[in-house]
Amino acid sequence: MSQVLPAEGGLRRVIGDGESLPDGEVEGLGDAELLALYRDLVLLRTYDERSVVYHRQGRIGTYAIFWNHEAMQAGAAFALEERDWIFPSYRESAIGLVRGMPASTVLSWWRGHPAGWWNPEDSNVASICVPIGTHVPHAVGFAWGSKLKGEDRVAIAFFGDGATSEGAFHEGATFAGVTKAPAILFCNNNQWAISTPLAEQTAAPTLADKAIGYGMPGLRVDGCDVLAVYEATRDAVERARAGEGPTFIEAVTYRSAPHATADDPSIYIDPERVEEARESECVGRYERYLVRAGVLTEETIESVKNEALELMRAGIAEAEAEPPADPGLVFEHAYADPPATLADDLAELRRILGG
Amino acid sequence: MAEKLLVEAVNDALHVEMERDASILVLGEDVGKLGGVFRATAGLQERFGADRCFDTPLAEAGILGTAVGLCMAGWRPVVEMQYDAFSYPALDQLINHVGRYRWRTRGAMSFPLTIRMPYGGGVRAPELHDDSPETYYVHTPGVKVAIPSTPADAKGLLAAAIRDPDPVVVLEPKLHYRTAKQEVPEGEHVVPLGEARLAREGTDVTLIAYGAMIPLAERAADALEGEASCEVLDLRSLKPLDEDALLASVSKTGRAVVVQEAPRVAGFAAEVAAVLAEKAIFDLQGPVLRVTGYDVPYPYWQIEDAYMPSVERVVDAARRLLAA
Structure with missing residues (x-):
């Protein structure tokens, strides 16, 4: 485990390029774990790719794409126990799937x-x-x-x-630093904040360098x-435990897809750099690693992908089968013990809607 | 019952509630060893330990943001914002998360946190130690707001806020921390949110106010003695608002003056006036008048009295109504 000073400079790597x-390999991970991790990756990839299609078909709204972020989400979540909590941003909207x-x-x-608004306590x-x-x-609190x-419990x-x-x-x-909270601050540095590149985001040599100021390892x-x-x-x-x-x-x-379905990166991004990133995307890289290691066969690849596709087919069918939400829900859940005016508002709305 | 200053009553409420419920935590800037810059949290760290009353880094959004996480871990945090205007950095957390998180979980998780802070002017303090920020809080869905004007209510409303399943902001009139003194019930004392207090009965005009403006309204009522009989209604809780008490008083007197020290535009007095316009217009014998701070930054303290609602301005408003 690294010390607080200095933050790590080079990038940790395990997977090679086959040439x-x-x-390398990670101690403690057997074939079963390696395959479980592969399933998580494929599940997230399939979720993301199908979601872009569903958006184009008008079946979901604006969607924040996480293509080529799957390794960060699946890899980090795999290191946690079920009792540990995950605090996602919209980029990790589907991370609950691995749980x-x-x-x-x-x-x-x-x-x-x-x-779609879940109970956090169901899967932490x-x-x-x-x-x-x-x-x-x-997460820190x-x-x-x-x-x-x-x-x-780690967050x-x-x-x-x-x-x-x-x-x-x-x-x-x-x-987090002051309270020594058992927390992990996980930054997916895809080098773009919509159209703003990292160089315009910070003058820090690396983002990990920022950790030093909080007294934690980067x-x-x-x-x-x-x-x-x-x-x-x-x-x-x-370290947290x-x-x-x-x-x-x-x-x-490197962000190799638009920020979201509403974004047009052709205005600001270098397509060649994107192409380069797409060639070394994370799911294919892990797949080739497992094949080289003799853990994964073409047959398994096929069945894992089909399983994920089937899960998505069933998922969208289920989502589309949800009955329309009752407008009365507008007034629910904001308060455990709501002001009386909300009930008056609901009664008025019902009268006007004729419901 | 013992006589207590308003700030002592706040301190008493914290002691009693923390004793009653071991899930209550107190956090904020300088709340531990020092006991807060106004001593509202004095003795808590000594009594309950540094794990239940702790000094935080000087970061208001961080204080409120971690309090959200503390709720999720099963705690019931009571957060102190050192001064009214120091709470603005925390508005991000308040608006984006505190008021929304329960809704976001479709009611599965509760966020029973309390945010308390000294508020208001008239204390000859440097800039940004004088604001009356209730409107920002009342306007935030999912958040309740209480403002006591007496020591007994300071204790009872804070206890109610701490016990409430929803986030509650309690604004304490710092001007009267050490001037208001009265007998305060010993032990557990709860004043339910949403119940106004009739501070004085009258028949000709209702002076509607809360917090530090209540003693002022009472002095205005004194000044009008012999000329008009003033009712003084202490709202105590801005959300939920006791509309029944408000409408009952105004239907009796037919006249309403609303007093707030915050700037006028879209302030809470405007909300009270709107409720009266919607639900009591046929009981009114004249317009609803407001006596408020002005739409300017809170001024240099040598001339702050010109900004603050005064007895003279309240009396003037009441006289205009009575003459109409």
């Missing part, structure tokens, strides 16, 4: 249907955070609160490179290498 760059959350739930979220995945970086203090209760917050400019990130990281990892991500997160989890406090992980990738 000059040799493959068994139904695809229909996440699809419903992107369809704007109330069935907090609600999707839309405002940038503001969930970092939540949760981790600190768990520690105060004597519970062994991980996912956010992007742009989020490290936000005050909420800074304040959350400050609290790890740097190849975000397209699911095994390296897993290993780095496992180190952070061990040992009572040594939080860790910042900078996972570096």
Whole structure:
């Protein structure tokens, strides 16, 4: 485990290229675990690719694409126990799938249907955070609160490179350091905040360098290498469980899809650089690694992908079969004990709607 | 019952509630060893330990943001914002998360946190130690707001806020922290949210106010003695608002003056006036008048009295109504 000073410079890597760059391996991961991780990756990839199609078909609304971010999400989540909490941003909207959350739930979220707003306690995945970086203090508060209760639970917050400019990130990281919260601040540095490149986001040489200021180690990892991500997160989890406090992980990738379905990156991005990133995308890289290692066969690849596709087919069918939401839901859940005026408003609306 | 200053009553409520419920935490800037810059949290760290009353880094959004996470871990945090205007950095968390998170989980998770802060002017303080920010809070869905004007209510409303299943902001009139003194019930004392207090009965005009404006309204009522019989209604809770008490009083007097020290435009007095326009217009014998701060930054303290609602301005408004 690295010390607080200095932050790591080079990127941690496990997966080679099958040529000059040799493959490494992660201690403690047997074939069953390696395949389970592959299933998670394919599940997330399939979710993402199908969602873009569903959006084009008008079956879900605007969607934040996470293509080539799957290794960071699956790899980090794989290092956690079920009792540990995940605090996702909208980029990790489907991360609950690796914990068994139904695809229909996440699809419903992107369809704007109330069935998509889940109970965080069902799978220990907090609600999707839309405002940038503001969930970092939540994860830290949760981790600190768990520690105060004597519970062994780690919290991980996912956010992007742009989020490290936000005050909420800074304040959350400050609290994490001071309270020695068992928290992991996981930055998926895809080098773009919509159209703003990293160089215009920060003058810091690396984002991991920021960790020093909060008194926590800053790890740097190849975000397209699911095994390296897993290993780095496992180190952070061990540190958290040992009572040594939080860790910042900078996972570096390159955003090779639009920010969201409403975005047009052709205005600002270099298509050649994107093409290069797509060639070394994370799912294919892990697949080839497993094939080289003799863990994965063409047959298994086929069946894992079909399984994921089937799950998505069933998921969208289920989401589309949700009955229309009752307008009365507008008035529910904001308060446990609502002001009386809300009931008056509902009665008036019902009268006007004739319901 | 013992006589207590308003700030002592706040401190008493925190002691009693923390004793009653071991899931209550107090956090904020300088709340631990120092006991807060106004001593509202004095003795808590000594009594309940540094794990239940702790000093945080100087970061208001971080304080409120971590409080959200503390709720998710099963705690019931009571957050102190050191001063009214110091709470603005936390508005991001308040609006984006505190007021929304329960809804976001479709009611599965509760966020029973309390945000308390000293508020208001008239204390000869540097800039940004004088604001009356209730409108920002009342306007945020999912958040309730209470403002006591007396020591007994400061204790009872804070206890109600802490016990409430929803997030509640409690604004404490710092001007009267150490000037208001009265007998405060010992032990557990809860004043339910959503119940106004009839501070003074009258028949000709209702002076509607809350917090630090209540003693002022009472002095205005004194000044009008012999000329008009003033009713003084202490709203105590801005959300939920006790509309029944408001409408009952105005239907009796037929005249309403609403007093707030916050700037006028879209302030809470406008909300009260709108409720009266919608639900009591046929009981009114004249327009609803507002006596408020002005739409300017809170001024240099040497001339702050010109900004603050005064007895003279309230009396003037009441006289205009009575003459109409």
